[in-house]
Amino acid sequence: MIPPTMPPTSKSVDKSALSEASNDATFQKSSFYYGARKMSQNAMKGNVMNVFDRQAKKLQRGRTAMNKDYRVFNYLKDEVGYRLSDRVYDINRKFKAGLDLGCGYGHLSKHLTQDAVEDLVMCDHSSLVLEKACPPEDATVNCRKMVVDEEALPFEPESFDLVMSSLSLHWVNQLPSTFSQIMRSLRPDGVFIGALFGGETLYELRGSLQLGETEREGGFAAHISPFAAIRDIGGLLNAAGFTMLTIDTDELRIGYPSMFELMEDLKGMGENNASWIRKLHLHRDTMFAASAIYKELYGNEDGTIPATFQIIYLIGWKPDPSQPKPLERGTGEISIKDLYRLDEVVKNATDEMVKKTAKEIPHSREDDGEKR
Amino acid sequence: MKLLTHNMLTSKCLKGVTVGYPLGILAKEVKVVEVEFNPEFISRMIQKVDWPALCKAAENVGHMNELPPTLVDDYENNEEFLKKAHHFLMEIEVINGDLVCPETGRKFPVTDGIPNMLANEDEV
Numbered sequence: 001m002i003p004p005t006m007p008p009t010s011k012s013v014d015k016s017a018l019s020e021a022s023n024d025a026t027f028q029k030s031s032f033y034y035g036a037r038k039m040s041q042n043a044m045k046g047n048v049m050n051v052f053d054r055q056a057k058k059l060q061r062g063r064t065a066m067n068k069d070y071r072v073f074n075y076l077k078d079e080v081g082y083r084l085s086d087r088v089y090d091i092n093r094k095f096k097a098g099l100d101l102g103c104g105y106g107h108l109s110k111h112l113t114q115d116a117v118e119d120l121v122m123c124d125h126s127s128l129v130l131e132k133a134c135p136p137e138d139a140t141v142n143c144r145k146m147v148v149d150e151e152a153l154p155f156e157p158e159s160f161d162l163v164m165s166s167l168s169l170h171w172v173n174q175l176p177s178t179f180s181q182i183m184r185s186l187r188p189d190g191v192f193i194g195a196l197f198g199g200e201t202l203y204e205l206r207g208s209l210q211l212g213e214t215e216r217e218g219g220f221a222a223h224i225s226p227f228a229a230i231r232d233i234g235g236l237l238n239a240a241g242f243t244m245l246t247i248d249t250d251e252l253r254i255g256y257p258s259m260f261e262l263m264e265d266l267k268g269m270g271e272n273n274a275s276w277i278r279k280l281h282l283h284r285d286t287m288f289a290a291s292a293i294y295k296e297l298y299g300n301e302d303g304t305i306p307a308t309f310q311i312i313y314l315i316g317w318k319p320d321p322s323q324p325k326p327l328e329r330g331t332g333e334i335s336i337k338d339l340y341r342l343d344e345v346v347k348n349a350t351d352e353m354v355k356k357t358a359k360e361i362p363h364s365r366e367d368d369g370e371k372r
Numbered sequence: 373m374k375l376l377t378h379n380m381l382t383s384k385c386l387k388g389v390t391v392g393y394p395l396g397i398l399a400k401e402v403k404v405v406e407v408e409f410n411p412e413f414i415s416r417m418i419q420k421v422d423w424p425a426l427c428k429a430a431e432n433v434g435h436m437n438e439l440p441p442t443l444v445d446d447y448e449n450n451e452e453f454l455k456k457a458h459h460f461l462m463e464i465e466v467i468n469g470d471l472v473c474p475e476t477g478r479k480f481p482v483t484d485g486i487p488n489m490l491a492n493e494d495e496v
Contacts, residue, residue: 096416096420097417097420118416119376119417127483142407142413144374144377145485146489147489147490148489148490149385154382154383154384155380155381156379156381156382156393158420159380159420
C-alpha cells in the first residue's frame with residue numbers, strides 16, 4: 001500500500017518491466033495495465049506523487065448527485081461533519097471569513113451559524129455535488145459556492161481566517177502541497193480544522209478482499225485506496241508551517257447486513273476506489289469468497305458485519321506574534337526526574353510561595369486596622 | 373458570483389502565472405439581488421478587500437466611476453460610503469459569464485452564479 005504522502009517506489013513505474021509486459025495481450029486487457037501505464041506517464045512527467053485519478057473521482061462523486069436517494073448514503077459524512085463543526089465551536093472566536101474545502105453536500109457547512117463564521121465560501125471539485133450542497137441552516141451566514149480543485153486553490157494569500165475540510169483530503173495526490181496552499185490562504189492567527197480517513201479505515205474489507213482474491217485468483221490487487229497514517233499528518237502540517245497542532249483520532253464502527261451493502265453504500269457516498277492502479281473488475285466468485293471470509297473473521301454475533309472508519313481530526317494554526325509561545329530552554333524549575341513525586345513537589349512549591357508572599361506583606365490586617 | 377468572491381480569486385494556480393490578479397470579468401448576465409445591509413460586517417470586510425481590484429471589477433460589470441478610486445478615511449462612520457460598498461460587494465452578482473486570467477487569457481466560466489476554477493491537468 002502506497003501512503004499518499006510518499007512517492008511510488010521505482011518498482012511501480014519500472015519502464016522496462018512495463019514494456020515487456022505490454023507485449024502480453026492478457027496484461028494489456030487488464031485494468032492494471034492501464035493504471036500502471038498512466039502512473040508511469042505521470043511519473044515521467046515529474047509528477048511522481050500521482051496516486052489518484054482525480055477525474056475518475058470527480059465523475060464518481062458527480063454520479064452520486066444523480067441518484068435521487070443521494071442523501072440516504074451520507075450518514076457517515078454527516079456525522080463527521082457534525083463532529084467537526086463541534087470543534088469549530090470549541091474555538092472561542094467569531095471568524096470573519098471561512099472556507100469549507102471539499103464541502104460535499106454541506107455536511108459541515110449546514111451546522112455553522114453566525115456565531116462561528118460570518119462569511120463562508122463552500123468549495124467542491126464536482127459542480128453537480130455543489131449544486132445540491134446545503135448552505136448553513138442559519139440564513140444570516142453570508143454563503144457562496146465555488147467549483148475548486150483541492151490540489152490547486154485559486155485564492156489570494158490571506159483570504160480566510162478559517163479553513164475547514166471534512167473527509168475530502170484523502171483523495172488529494174499531493175497533501176503537502178495542499179497543506180501549503182491552505183497555509184498561504186489563511187490570515188495570520190488563522191486556523192485550519194480538518195478531518196480525513198486514517199490508515200485503519202476499512203481494514204476488515206481490505207483484508208477480506210485480499211484473502212478472497214488470493215484464494216480464487218492466486219493473487220490480489222489494491223481495491224481500497226491508500227490512506228494517510230496519523231504519524232505522517234503531524235509532520236506534514238509542521239512542514240507546511242502550521243503551529244500549535246492538535247491531532248486526534250476517532251473510530252466509527254458501523255454494522256451492515258453483509259459486505260455487499262457496505263460496498264453499495266461506499267459507492268453511494270462517492271467513496272469508491274479511484275487510484276490509478278485500481279482493478280476495474282472483480283469476479284463474482286471472488287466477491288462471494290471475500291464476503292464469506294469477512295463474516296467469518298469479523299462478523300458480529302447477530303450475523304451482521306462491522307466496518308471500521310478511522311477518522312483523523314486535525315487543527316493547525318498559522319503563526320502570529322500574538323500566539324502563546326513555549327518558554328526558552330533551561331527556564332524550567334522542576335526536573336522531569338521528579339515526576340514520580342509530583343504531589344510532594346507541588347506541595348513544597350506551594351509552601352514556598354506562601355512564605356514568599358508572607359514576607360512581602362509586612363503587616364497583618366489587624367495591624368493595619370490599629371494604624372487606621 | 374458576488375464581487376466579494378471575485379476579490380479573493382486568482383489564477384496563480386496555473387502554470388507560468390506569476391500574479392494572476394485581479395481576474396477580468398466578462399459578464400453575460402448580471403443581477404442585482406437585495407441583501408440586508410449590515411454596517412459592521414461591511415466595515416470588517418472592507419479591511420480585507422483589495423479596493424483597486426473591486427473598482428476594476430465594478431467597471432467590468434458596467435458600473436464605471438460609481439465607486440471612489442481610493443478608500444475613504446474613517447469609512448466605519450460613513451454610512452453612505454458603507455452602503456455603496458455593500459451594494460458592490462454583496463448585491464451585484466455575475467450570474468453567467470467568464471473570469472479571465474490577466475496573464476494567459478484563460479477563461480474560467482461562471483454558470484448560475486458559481487465560478488468554476490478547475491484547471492486542466494496540463495495547466496497546473
